[in-house]
Amino acid sequence: MPQLSLHTPIGDMAIAEADGAIVALDWGWGRDQDQTTLLRRAQAQLEAYFDGDLQSFDLPLAPAGTAYRRAVWQALMEVPYGAVRSYRDIAATVGGSARSVGQANSRNPIPLIIPCHRVVAKAHLGGYSGGEGLATKRWLLALENPERSLL
Incomplete structure (x- = not known):
């Protein structure tokens, strides 16, 4: 490959x-x-x-995963640059629970391009399995929206 x-x-x-x-x-x-x-x-x-010069990726993607995970990842692609959605918000769109959305996020094979970092818990950032964990998630969210409070 x-x-x-x-x-x-x-x-x-x-x-x-x-x-x-x-x-x-x-x-x-x-x-x-x-x-x-x-x-x-x-x-x-x-x-x-x-560099802060691109807000939307234009690449053909083929993430391997279950139908549910692919549905979650597609919903993530619809979260605008600089915005966040809760795990519950994504679950309301694709079905399942906040927990199942979190599980799908943790299995995202194409982070950043499929922006799982834009999904947060209701009262805190939630988790992040990439890079240095929550420090990486905070960095990415600040890159996209420097004025946002990072919970």
């Missing part, structure tokens, strides 16, 4: 593609480095996002 790594403000990340679509974005430096057109495009969009 072709992959390309990049340095970001929240740590090294590796983008992977399969069959012409992005299938993963992982923390850490990938073993292989492939310069495919799609991976270079994804890298450029991620760099623009971190």
Whole structure:
């Protein structure tokens, strides 16, 4: 599976593609480095996002997961840049519970591009399994909306 790594403000990340679509974005430096057109495009969009110049990704995505998880991830894609939604809000859209939405978020294979960091608990930030955990989630939310109180 072709992959390309990049340095970001929240740590090294590796983008992977399969069959012409992005299938993963992982923390850490990938073993292989492939310069495919799609991976270079994804890298450029991620760099623009971190520079504050991109609010919406335009990449073909193919996250592997159950039908429910894919429905949750699709709902996450509809949360606007700089906004947040609660786990309960997402559950009201796709069904299930706040807990099942949290489980789907924790299994998101393409974080940032599928913005699971924009989902928070009712009274606090909730969790975050990427990077340095909640510190990474706070950083991403502040990047997108510097004036927001980070709970």
